[in-house]
Amino acid sequence: MTDGVIATNQNGAIILLNSPALELLNVSRETALEMPITSLLGLEETHTFEDLVENQDSMLIEIEREDQLSVLRVNFSVIQKEHGKIDGLIAVIYDVTEQEKIDAERREFVANVSHELRTPLTTMRSYLEALAEGAIGDKELAPRFLSVTQNETERMIRLVNDLLQLSKFDSKDYQFNREWTNFIRFISLVIDRFEMTKEQHVDFIRNLPQREVYVEIDQDKITQVLDNIISNAMKYSPEGGHITFTVDLDEEKGLVLFSVKDEGIGIPKKDMDKIFERFYRVDKARTRKSLAEPASVLR
Incomplete structure (x- = not known):
C-alpha cells in the first residue's frame, strides 16, 4: 500500500483523497468528500482546522479497521498562495501500526531488562561492600560472598548474550x-x-x-x-x-x-499467540525466580 494523501480547501473541507487514504481510514469516497478533515481523522473534539494549520506538523491517530486498531502517522503541509494566504492543507498518511507495536514492546522489554540487571547489581554491590569492609579476611564468609557475586555476574552475562543473539538473527548475512x-x-x-x-x-x-x-x-x-x-x-x-x-x-x-x-505454572491462554513476539514477556506477577529466556531467541 502506498501513502494516503488528503487535500482540503481553505476551510478544512476535504476536496481530494486517494485510494490508499480511503483504505487506511476505512471510509468511502462519498462519505469523505466535503467532510471536515478534523472529523475524518477523529480530531473534532481536540483540534480545530486552524490548530492543524498553525501548530501541527505531525501526529499519531488510531483508526479501527477490520476489527483491529491501526496506528497512523499523519504529516501536514500548508498550501499557501504567493501572497501568503492559506489555500488549504495537505495530509500524508502512513500506517505505522507495526512500528509502534515494536517500539512499545521494546520499551517494555528494556524496562524488564533494567529491572533484571538492577537486582544482581544491587546484590553484587552489597556483597562487594561487605568484602571491602573486612569480610574478605573471613575464611567462611569470603568464599560464599565471592560465589554469589560470580553467579550474579554469570546471570547478567547470559541476559546480555541473549540480546546479542537476537541482534545477530536480525542480520541479513546470518547463516546457519x-x-x-x-x-x-x-x-x-x-x-x-x-x-x-x-x-x-x-x-x-x-x-x-x-x-x-x-x-x-x-x-x-x-x-x-x-x-x-x-x-x-x-x-x-x-x-x-x-x-x-x-x-x-x-x-x-x-x-x-x-x-x-x-x-x-504454565503460560496463560491469552498469551499463547504472543510468546514468540520480539521483546514480549508474560505478566511479571506469574513469574518466579528470574527472567526466563526470551522465547524470540528460541524461535
Missing part, C-alpha cells in the same frame, strides 16, 4: 552451519548435561526412540535453543516435579518432533 546429526544421541547428551548439574529435586523422564535418527541441523544453535527451553522448564518446575522429554517421528512428513513438558 548445518550438518547431519544423530538427533537421539545429540538430545541425550544435552539432557545428560542438565541431569548431572541440576540442583533441585526434579525427575527427568525420557521418551526417546531406540534407534538412530539423523537430521540436518546447526548443532550450536539447536543446543542454545534446547538449553533455554530446559533451563526454563527447570526454573519453573516445583520441587519433586517431573520434566518429560519426548521425540516423536512423523515418517510420512519426514519430521522429527521434540517436546519438553514440565509441571510449572
